[in-house]
Amino acid sequence: MNNEHRPYTLIAELTYRCPLHCPYCSNPLDFAEHGNEIDADTWLRVFHEAEELGVVQLNLTGGEPLLRDDLELLVEGARKLDLYTNLITSGIPLTSQRLSRLRALGLDSVQISIQSTRRSVADRIAGAPSFNRKLDAMRWATSLEIPLTVNVVLHRENISEIEELIALAECVSADRLELANTQYLGWALKNRAALLPTREQIERARTVAAEAKARLRGSMEVLFVTPDYYTDHPKSCMEGWGRRFIVVNPEGLALPCHLAHTIPGLRFEHVTQRRLSDIWHHSAGFNRFRGNEWLPDPCRTCERRVLDFGGCRCQAFHLSGDAGMPDPACSLAPGHDVIESARTQADRTAGIPVLFEYRTGRGRSSR
């Protein structure tokens, strides 16, 4: 097989359970209805099969991966396979001792999210008291010399804090700062009216982030992800469908992205029923949007198709009702008016608070 369809990263969603209730959660809306979590032995087999397929990066995420009390086993197993292991966490529940143990077992880096630089705002966005504990977790990572990524999901409630967010990341000696604008799918789409910033807010934040990126080059990487609602080109979602990433969800469903299973009519398979390499190469779901054959007009003849692969299939489905249509984020897409009207609404409601619909529902435990 050539390297055109080679997974480099396995995103292991260990659980949908989470102590936080963020209104932009990337888990599916019906996360609480999913089946039991797969056990550690199954995960270790998946890591092994993923490594054989070419995976070198492992993201342990969720929900909140720290809620798995077998996380240590998974980190240890990943290290034996020489995978570069990133823990993506809210920082809750974590202790300095557990982080130190995970590091000793082979954890390579940790990513901790923060909602705001102000405790009251941060706790309100997360829907749970969490700010102080997150700061503690960041300090533990730094003092244990674990490379730390601070991740901020940006939206209209926190985007004006951009300078303070950068200062906070510097203050905790972060190695990377991800200023990632919300992607409006799942919970975030439900909350779009409360979250989508105005173009003016985005432009200002982008300018500040670019200045920080230049100033901090070589000491802290600053990444600013512009929301596709304001780029007029779709994002290169997952760097192409079934091309660089495999997501395995808590019940063992292997997917091209976090929300691919919310597209009706696609068939995905469980790692408990088929080897990962068979699923990657042969499953109907993974092959559905690979290559150029499936591309609709005007993507089919667009020179940007090699850059964005036609954009996000989930967004095409959730905004236009058809996953095979061009991503409406593209200004050339027939359904682009939905993006324009969302932007108009963001302008009209600027400064007016809209209530969040928090992520709720209890994720089922495996035990």
Added chain:
Amino acid sequence: MTLAAVRPRLNPKVRLRFDRRTGRHLLLYPETGLELNDTATAIARLCTGEKTIDDMVDHLTGTYADASPGEIRRAVHEFLGVLADRGLLQGAT
């Protein structure tokens, strides 16, 4: 501190790993990585904090007889620049 005194060392967050699918080496760091050619791999291996840039050029000139010291020096500077830009290097003196 002059450039001649710098002894480059890879940032401890970096892991060099052989990629058996391509036969090349990958330099891995949080959530991403770089695919290296043979020259870059040889240079990365010398970033131990013990060698100055001159030492590295001397060492590689001995190994790659078909390249001139000038070419090797350029390659070393260029690749160290790539690493430094990404925060993957620490310079000890």
